[in-house]
Amino acid sequence: MELKFTPEENGFREEVRRFLSEALPEDIRQKMLQRRHLEKKDWVRWQRILNAKGWAVPAWPVEYGGTDWSPVERFIFLEELQHAPAPEPLSFNTGMLGPLLIAFGSKQQKDTLLPRIANLDDWWCQGFSEPGAGSDLASLSTTARREGDFYIVNGQKLWTTQAHYADWMFCLVRTDQALRKQEGITMLLIDMKTPGVVVRPIHTIDAYHETNEVFLDDVKVPVGNRVGEENKGWSYAKYLLGHERSGIARVGVSKERARRIRQLATAVLDDEGKPMSENVPFRRRLTELEVQIKALEVSQLRAIGASRSGGHDAFASILKIKGSEMQQASMELLMDLLGPLSLPDVEAIPGQEIVPEWAPAVAPSYLFSRTYSIFGGSNEIQKNIIAKVALELS
Ligand SMILES: Cc1cc2nc3c(=O)[nH]c(=O)nc-3n(C[C@H](O)[C@H](O)[C@H](O)COP(=O)(O)OP(=O)(O)OC[C@H]3O[C@@H](n4cnc5c(N)ncnc54)[C@H](O)[C@@H]3O)c2cc1C
Numbered sequence: 001m002e003l004k005f006t007p008e009e010n011g012f013r014e015e016v017r018r019f020l021s022e023a024l025p026e027d028i029r030q031k032m033l034q035r036r037h038l039e040k041k042d043w044v045r046w047q048r049i050l051n052a053k054g055w056a057v058p059a060w061p062v063e064y065g066g067t068d069w070s071p072v073e074r075f076i077f078l079e080e081l082q083h084a085p086a087p088e089p090l091s092f093n094t095g096m097l098g099p100l101l102i103a104f105g106s107k108q109q110k111d112t113l114l115p116r117i118a119n120l121d122d123w124w125c126q127g128f129s130e131p132g133a134g135s136d137l138a139s140l141s142t143t144a145r146r147e148g149d150f151y152i153v154n155g156q157k158l159w160t161t162q163a164h165y166a167d168w169m170f171c172l173v174r175t176d177q178a179l180r181k182q183e184g185i186t187m188l189l190i191d192m193k194t195p196g197v198v199v200r201p202i203h204t205i206d207a208y209h210e211t212n213e214v215f216l217d218d219v220k221v222p223v224g225n226r227v228g229e230e231n232k233g234w235s236y237a238k239y240l241l242g243h244e245r246s247g248i249a250r251v252g253v254s255k256e257r258a259r260r261i262r263q264l265a266t267a268v269l270d271d272e273g274k275p276m277s278e279n280v281p282f283r284r285r286l287t288e289l290e291v292q293i294k295a296l297e298v299s300q301l302r303a304i305g306a307s308r309s310g311g312h313d314a315f316a317s318i319l320k321i322k323g324s325e326m327q328q329a330s331m332e333l334l335m336d337l338l339g340p341l342s343l344p345d346v347e348a349i350p351g352q353e354i355v356p357e358w359a360p361a362v363a364p365s366y367l368f369s370r371t372y373s374i375f376g377g378s379n380e381i382q383k384n385i386i387a388k389v390a391l392e393l394s
Contacts, residue, residue: 003297003301005076009072009073009076012076013076013080016076016077016080019053020080020084021084023053024046024049024084024086025045025046025049028042028045028086028087029085029086032085032086032087033358034357034358034361035358035361035365036358036361037208040123042087043087043090043120043123044123047090047119047120048119048120050089051118051119051120054067055067056089056118057094058073058074058077059074059095059099060094060098060099060102060114060118064098064102064114064118065114065115065118071304072301072304075300075301075304078252079251079252079255080252081252082250082251082252082253082255083252083255083256085253090120090123090124092123092124092125092126092161092162092170093117093118093122093123093124094117094118095243096124096126096170096240096243097113097117097124097170097240098114098117098118099240099243100170100227100236100239100240100243101113101114101117101227102114103239104227104228104236104239105227105228108224109189109227113189122167122168123162123165123167124166124167124168124169125160125161125163125165125166125169125170125192125214126160126161126169126170127160127169127171127172127214128140128237129157129158129159129160130142130155130156130157130158131156131158134158134159135380137172137237138181138182138185140155140172140173140185142154142155142156142157142171142172142174142216143155143173143174143175144173144174144221145175146175146223149222149223149224150220150221150222150223151173151186151188151220151226152219153171153173153188153190153196153216153218153219153220153221154216154217154219155173155216156213156214156216157169157171157213157214157216158213158214159202159211159212159375160211160213160214161210161211161375162212163192163199163212163214164201164209164212166192167191167192167193168189168190168191169190169197170187170188170189170190170240171187171189171190171216172185172186172233172237173185173186173187173188173233174186175231175233176230176231179231182234183231183234184231185231185233185234185237186226186230186232186233187227187236187237188221188225188226188227189225189226189227190219191225194219194221195219195220196217196218196219196220197214197215197216197219198214198215199212199213199214199215200212200213200214200215204367204368204371205367205370206364206365206367206368207364208364208368241376248319248320248323248324248372248376249296249300249319249320249322249326250323251293251296251297251323251326253327254293254296254326254327254329254330255297257327257330257331257334258286258289258290258293258330261286261289261333262277262290264337264338264355265277265283265286267355268338268341268355270282282337285333286333289333292322292326292329293326293330295322296322296323296326299318299319299322300319303316303318314385314386314389314390317377317382317383317385318382318386320376320377320379320382321373321379321382321386324372324373324379325373327369327372328372328373331362331365331366331369332366334362334366335362335363335366338355338359341355341359341360342359342360342363343360343363344360344361344363345360
């Protein structure tokens with residue numbers, strides 16, 4: 001079943017495709033195709049190309065450099081980025097902090113920070129989770145004590161993605177111990193070069209360095225770097241996490257992977273020397289996966305329609321759960337198809353020379369894909385949110 005878009009939307013898709021084929025640097029596309037990790041300079045280069053085109057922050061209001069695209073056009077744009085494949089704009093910058101500052105930031109924060117966020121002049125990381133405060137984020141214990149025009153911050157953040165690249169961190173801190181735990185939280189913008197900020201790597205199961213611990217030891221943060229009001233950080237965090245979850249479905253990534261699996265299955269042979277594309281149990285699994293991805297795509301478009309008519313919050317959670325499950329299922333099928341060839345440093349297997357050069361990156365990616373159902377709020381927590389909304393609606 002093909003989804004039907006309007007002629008204007010199809011024309012828009014063509015325009016995006018043309019731009020991507022002309023503007024996406026080939027070395028970055030190759031890295032993406034081969035599942036090699038991008039370096040910071042790759043992300044920055046691509047984001048600036050998008051920004052020069054005026055497409056760096058499509059969802060922002062036009063007055064802040066955004067576009068007047070409809071939600072469906074934004075969906076198409078993202079899908080085409082994932083199809084190319086091209087790097088998606090850094091979500092911490094464009095999907096989380098940007099919209100938050102547009103909604104709650106001071107005029108000075110908007111004027112100075114938003115253009116830098118869009119152009120990736122500043123790389124932002126998210127300092128929310130702590131040891132003992134992940135799912136139960138409101139229990140966070142990093143403190144900020146007011147001294148004149150500064151806050152003095154002490155504590156530790158955990159799992160901070162790409163903090164080692166970051167120039168700044170948006171950070172939740174406790175400013176009042178006496179209030180109910182959700183009410184004593186404030187959001188601060190912390191310059192990572194401030195004395196007292198120490199970043200230490202955490203290597204994940206794929207042996208890659210993406211996450212970090214961030215230690216904050218008497219870090220002086222100007223009061224002007226507070227977002228909104230003191231002790232109102234929890235409501236800002238909830239606003240921001242809603243944005244994080246809705247962008248997390250990444251349907252285009254799963255679709256692209258299913259396409260690759262279907263293509264590769266004609267070349268990879270089973271034990272009897274026949275292509276896997278003729279192996280009935282494998283074909284059934286692939287078809288089931290494709291059907292589920294299509295259902296997710298339709299759900300995402302329904303969510304877009306619902307947000308236009310003020311739909312409920314549970315959509316973001318539903319998309320997060322199903323999106324992460326589809327990414328995991330498609331990684332698993334790809335891994336099963338490749339078998340030992342998905343491992344780094346495995347010699348070519350006679351009869352399987354056809355296998356692409358990106359195959360050895362698959363096993364590490366598969367291992368990392370276990371995290372998709374954890375970050376952005378674990379899938380169990382999303383189910384709690386859905387249950388709460390369902391009870392309220394009933
Ligand atoms: C790769 C990666 C990148 C990340 N990047 C960032 C980042 O950039 N910034 C940041 O702030 N954080 C980041 N995180 C942290 C992430 O948000 C937390 O790991 C997540 O919220 C879960 O918290 P936790 O690890 O403390 O697990 P816990 O909260 O201890 O949960 C452990 C298990 O218990 C389950 N559980 C907990 N409470 C409940 C409940 N009430 N009902 C049902 N089940 C429950 C959870 O689902 C989970 O399975 C990242 C995590 C990963 C893995």
